Amino acid sequence: xxxxxxxxxxxxxxxxxxxxxxxxxxLEQAERLPAxxxxxxxxxxxxxxxxxxxxxxxxxxEVDADGTVHLHFDCPPQAPTTRGFAGVLHAGLDGATAAExxxxxxxxxxxxxxxxxxxxxxxxxxxxxxxxxxxxxxARLASGAAAGDAxxxxxxxx
Numbered sequence: 001x002x003x004x005x006x007x008x009x010x011x012x013x014x015x016x017x018x019x020x021x022x023x024x025x026x027l028e029q030a031e032r033l034p035a036x037x038x039x040x041x042x043x044x045x046x047x048x049x050x051x052x053x054x055x056x057x058x059x060x061x062e063v064d065a066d067g068t069v070h071l072h073f074d075c076p077p078q079a080p081t082t083r084g085f086a087g088v089l090h091a092g093l094d095g096a097t098a099a100e101x102x103x104x105x106x107x108x109x110x111x112x113x114x115x116x117x118x119x120x121x122x123x124x125x126x127x128x129x130x131x132x133x134x135x136x137x138x139a140r141l142a143s144g145a146a147a148g149d150a151x152x153x154x155x156x157x158x
Contacts, residue, residue: 003108004100007092014112022117029087030080033073040072047074048136052128054121055079057086059133063140067098071133081118085109085126089133101137106130 003011010029014022040046040060047058058074071094073086088109093101109126 003104004092004096006096007088007104007108010088010092011108011112014114017113019113019116022113023081026084026088026114026118027080029085029091030077030083031087033075033083033087033090036072036074040074044074047072048132050125050128050132053082053125055082055125057082057125057129059086059129059136061133061136061140063098063137067141069096069098069101069137070094081122082125085129088112089129093133098137098141102134102141104130104134106134 014025017025035041044058047060050057050059053075055076055078057079060072060074062070062072064070071090073083073090075083075086077083093104106127109123109130114126115123
């Protein structure tokens, strides 16, 4: 499996950790998830809800003219597992190229050993996050939209 270098490093950290430490690593990723930028905070119209998640989870992507992807996640702090997966994706894919993001295998997170420590329902939520993230990036490329909202429309003023 070929992953962008930063995402491969995160996956390897989880894989190398004993199962009892993987949950702790996920919580650390949750803490590292950056806050939304002011222009996105409170603007749910620019986000897509991930219905597969038990917790209200929203994501938005931006693709710059040069193909650089920026990821934004809105997930409550009371959902540390889900925030942790968002943190993994942000750490590994924010700033990657669209081609790198689209090439990430749908099941990459299974190699992290998380199925040993979290429920199948949460794993399904993770599948949904990655699926929707990749779908947004592909839609942006197809439409030629850069730095727009989750639907591929260019944000006002751009």
